[in-house]
Amino acid sequence: MKNYFFKKNDKIGINDILKCINKKKVSKNFIVNDIKELDTAWYKDISFFSSLKYLDSLKKTKSQIIITNKKYLKFVPKKAKVIEVNNVLLSVAKITSIFYPSALDDTFDDQVNSINSKNFKKLKTGKNILIGKNVKIGSNCSIGHNTIIEQNVTIGEGCNIGCNVILKNTIIGKNTNILDGSVIGKKGFGFFPGENKNIRYPHIGAVIIGNDVEIGCNNTIDRGSLSNTVIGDGTFLDNQVHIAHNVKIGKNCIITGQVGFAGSSTIGNRVLVGGQAGISGHLTVGNNVQIGGGSGVIKNIPSNTKVMGYPAKTIKKFLKENKLNE
Secondary structure: OOOOOOOOOOOOEEEHHHHHHOOOOOOEEEEEEEEOOOOOOOOEEEEEEOOOHHHHHHHOOOEEEEEOOHHHHHOOOOOOOOEEEEOOOOOOEEHHHOOOOOOOOOOOOOOOEEEOOHHHHHHHHOOOEEEEOOOOOOOEEEEEEOOEEEEOOEEEOOOOOOOOEEEEEEEEEEOOEEEEEEEEEEEOOOOOOOOOOOEEEOOOEEEEEEEOOOOOOOOOOEOOOOOEEOOOOOOOOOOOOOOOOOOOOOOEEEOOOOOOEEEEEEEEEOOOOOOOOOOOOOOOOOOEEEOOOOOOOOOEOOOOOOOOOOEEHHHHEEEEHHHHHH
């Protein structure tokens, strides 16, 4: 998928990559197309393997250049060229920065101007709305007071965008409502603790919001790092929900107030999450799952399961244990 929000450097050679992570150059330099996750990488892309959670993706990847550490060398397919490093994710951050040098710059869009509703079909607007270049807005939309829509954002027809909303690095489907005060598409909280300073991880992904979605007041939805953050069709988010980078939420989910999703977790379809629950990162929650309010999810949850408590466990087990403790 083309990156609509960050310009890629198309002249990165393998020796440029090796140099930036302090590795010895090779005699035969060649152009590397891009850096991508295992699932989406093509044979000319560089990818990485840092956890056994992604072993299935490693087996299926088309990438022929894999960054990994000594611990995981034995798992890399023989067809792939391997770059061995001590810290995989730190190396990936450095390489991403040379492909997308502007990705760490998350300042405001200084090219925005006051919106002219005449440029869009049947658009209802409030006051003091700012809009960037190449923004696309479908017919029959409305945008509230003091909202900022930065460059290249796409909004489908029939959408309602509230007051004091900030949209950047975002693509929105049809008939979606985004309520007041939401901030969507800012960079995620990705960094590496260093001895002298924390090192930021560049975020080159986007936020993809489907059709018939509702985003409540004061939601914060971070864009992806290498992949995208995705909200599926028909999903409703209550107020003050936080969704971190790379999270994938399925269709027709109901997420109530003050729920937090850590990065890179995948949530299935028709999932119900009670207020103030927390879902840890890099987890998979199946379809038709119900998670009770205040729960802490720290491991994968299979489909058609009801869980509650911390750590989250089946409702039957939770009620049994709490009855014994009365």
